[in-house]
Amino acid sequence: MPKLWNQTIDAHRHAVRDAVLDAAAELVEGGGLRAVTMSQLAERAGIGRATLYKYFPDAEAVLAAWHERQITAHLAQLREAANRPGPAVQRLTGVLTAYADLAGQRHGGELAAHLHQSAHVGHAEQHLTHLIATLITEGADAGNFRRDVPPAELAAYCLHALTAATALTMPDARDRLVNVTLHGLRPVP
Amino acid sequence: MPKLWNQTIDAHRHAVRDAVLDAAAELVEGGGLRAVTMSQLAERAGIGRATLYKYFPDAEAVLAAWHERQITAHLAQLREAANRPGPAVQRLTGVLTAYADLAGQRHGGELAAHLHQSAHVGHAEQHLTHLIATLITEGADAGNFRRDVPPAELAAYCLHALTAATALTMPDARDRLVNVTLHGLRPVP
Incomplete structure (x- = not known):
């Protein structure tokens, strides 16, 4: 052909x-x-x-493929926020705000929990943890973030803390959550 | 009789x-x-x-009852940590450390996710959120915690942030996570 x-x-x-x-x-x-x-x-x-x-083959396969497309799109959106110009603190704030917004839109229930256990989500979370750890390292070099905790641990802390956004429907509350989470990263005087 | x-x-x-x-x-x-x-x-x-x-009636019912007993015991343990003598900051540190340790022991997998969706867990989480929010209010009155975010939101932030402990097997890493999480609660200068 x-x-x-x-x-x-x-x-x-x-x-x-x-x-x-x-x-x-x-x-x-x-x-x-x-x-x-x-x-x-x-x-x-x-x-x-x-x-x-x-x-x-079945509806579950369609949902898995749809979910994979969603995860890929979300990751691209977060990566874009990370790559904007500006200081690391500002870019990290953008990434975490976008992540909190995505968490706030998440569909609940058992099947959602099932989908979220897929290997694709695991890979996306690894990418995202790495992305955030890189921004934290950059911000720490500029004196804005703490150095006494490994950046990968701080990144995992951020992602877990922001899942609290799933219960928050008001954007104000999500902004407060991002603010509190970022504050945890600040150097201890 | x-x-x-x-x-x-x-x-x-x-x-x-x-x-x-x-x-x-x-x-x-x-x-x-x-x-x-x-x-x-x-x-x-x-x-x-x-x-x-x-x-x-079946093994699932046994597991549900076992899980309920676990949750009740964990809640009692956390309540005991909250009721010890001492300033609120110290008691909250005790509660959050105990919670991180419990999260670190958590059994993974699909059935665990299923069990964790039970109504009993929901009630226990509400109790725990209330317990932590009360300690945060007390600590804020003493000038140790921020006042610009509602205590219930800060409590939800704590519980979500500490679920990062599920991936941490080293006690040192769990202590760092508790420390970072607590730092997020501190007043913004």
């Missing part, structure tokens, strides 16, 4: 896959993670059920 | 129940939460399977 044709097929496959994951996102938004069925997914994505089964 | 006889039956029931829960604890310690079966529980507790089924 000519290369162009292969690329067309590839682009088509990606488009169908994306449409299914968008459908999953809409259904999750509407009725929670448990409510999603293959029939609903096919209907919402505008494809036949037989086609859908060529892409995914 | 005479009252004394009732009390004897009651004490016997409690003793059997406790023996079953002790057996569950030992089995969990040995092989993880999933490995526990009714046959093993009966054998380890030194009772017949038929007797065991009079007390619990």
Whole structure:
């Protein structure tokens, strides 16, 4: 087959896959993670059920793929916040605020807990811990953060502290949480 | 029946129940939460399977009861640390250190996540949040903690930050985590 044709097929496959994951996102938004069925997914994505089964074996596989896409997008968003110009303290504040906002949007329940145990989440958390530890090291070099605790431990502390945002719906409360968490990183006089 | 006889039956029931829960604890310690079966529980507790089924319908019910007993014991331990004599800062340090140690011992896996979603855990967390918020208020009155964030939010921050201890096996690292978390509570100059 000519290369162009292969690329067309590839682009088509990606488009169908994306449409299914968008459908999953809409259904999750509407009725929670448990409510999603293959029939609903096919209907919402505008494809036949037989086609859908060529892409995914079951609804759980769709949800896992959707979740993976979410995690990847979130990580890209946090990485972007980390790479903005400005001092490390300011960039870390941006990353932690974005993370608290994402935690505040998180869908609850048992299936969510199940999805969050996936290997993909583990990798993303490792990346994120490394990203935050790097900013903390940079900020410590500038005298803004403490040096008596390893940066990786401080990064893990940040990520865990900010999961308190899952119970906070008001942006003010989330800002206070970020502020308190950052304060824990400050040098001890 | 005479009252004394009732009390004897009651004490016997409690003793059997406790023996079953002790057996569950030992089995969990040995092989993880999933490995526990009714046959093993009966054998380890030194009772017949038929007797065991009079007390619990299945292994999951035993694990739920064991977990409830654990949570109650942990809460009592933390309450005791909160009620010791001394200034609020010192007592809060004791509570948070004990909590970090308990988090460090926590059994992982899917069933653990499932157990942790029980209503009993929710109530225990509410009690604990209240306990910590009270100590923070007391410490803030003495000028040791910040006043710009509601104590309940600070208490939730503490409990979430300390769950980072689940990945920390070294007591030194847990002490550093408690220290960083407490520092977040300090007044902003």
